[in-house]
Amino acid sequence: MRNTDITDDASFTPTLPRVERLRLHDTVVEHLRNFIVEGRLAPGVKLNERELCEMLGISRTPLREALKVLAAEGLIDISPNRGASVSRMSAAEIREMFELMSGLEAFSGELACERITPAELAQIKALHYEMLACHAQNDLPGYYSRNMQIHDRINEAARNSALRQTWLSINRRLQALRFRSNFSASKWDHAVHDHEEMIKALEARDGKRLATILRQHLLDKRDAVLLQDAQQQAVSGA
Template sequence: MDNGGVTTGGPVAIRKRTLHDQVADGIRDLIIEGYLEPGSRIDETRLIEQLEVSRTPFREALRTLAAEGLVIIRPSRGAVVRKLTAQDVFSMLEVLAHLEKLAGNLTCERASDEEIEALLSLHREMLALYEKRERLAYYKLNQDFHTMLSELSGNETLQEMQRNIQARLKRIRFMGNRKPEYWAAAVDEHEKMAECLSRRDGPALGDIMAGHLMNTWNRVKNSV
């Protein structure tokens, strides 16, 4: 499927990806990378041709992205890319910082050695992509890292809240690495997370994760 020249990345999914999944991924990537700008109307005809799909899976994909908070579907007027205000972004990052601080503490307490190693393996894959400067692929693995860490907390309420907020901040989190110095700083923070995971230091990991989220705000606040 042609997705407008956008390079995709991330781990290969175990389950078979449906056409709906592929279309949603393609549109999501266009939003994340800024090809579809916040507040802009989604040109269905053009994108259907570009993605080489029919209208039904395209509209199903839009409904998925609307549920994630990335687009707004307006009856009889089409869909637009959701535009977040600076206050929206700050509020969500503030809550996400506390959620991931708790997730870091709980994961160090509850995860098995094999699960901790899986997280560290994902971290090493991220570093390899950083060395190759594959930004979108790195970003997707980064999202997987934060999702996995949340899942290993063993707290379903935390997981649900983390997933919902993370989905709405996809474009914002990608923007946080737009400058080389921002990306390097974020990678350094992830190195510190890995060190804390290795020694199961939950309080230290939680503090670093909370700081990591609020540092994202400092990197994007002038661009929202």
């Protein structure tokens, strides 16, 4: 019997183009998400498809597919008549979202202290030291990337799938605001201190302590963002 070559099968469909398309899709989504989180695409800004396509070196089809993903995450708004624009939350929405997230993070921390493994704790500590190095170098994007990985790992260590899905959904909406909360040097320094206390609580498996730190950590971010918005409105109205 001769060896069968998969190309002899008329029903065989190569998978490489599909994989390449998925990679392109994920890459475009990631780039646009980072643009929004880091403020390069500011809240309320109308997105110019032609300029974005030129910037990313892509056609309009993958761009529009990526915009649909970001719209589902609540990061952009798409209107049939006006196109796409970066979402802008009201002060009331900001307050409510951060209050909800503070509770989710606190619960994550409490459960994580009960369920985290030594290997997971070691990974979080490694990210913490990388984050401190970025802070020392005044590298906010690098700092934020490690920061969010730490919060993500704590949430994963809670091992509660319902909590996980809710946390992911809310966090997508808040990423840009969480990034902005570190624009003030004093606020950034205070956030670093919070993270040092988080590590101590995790090491001690002190769930109540970690929950308290995480809850206040998120409420402080809420206050920092609301203060920034109020100051911007005062300047624009002057």
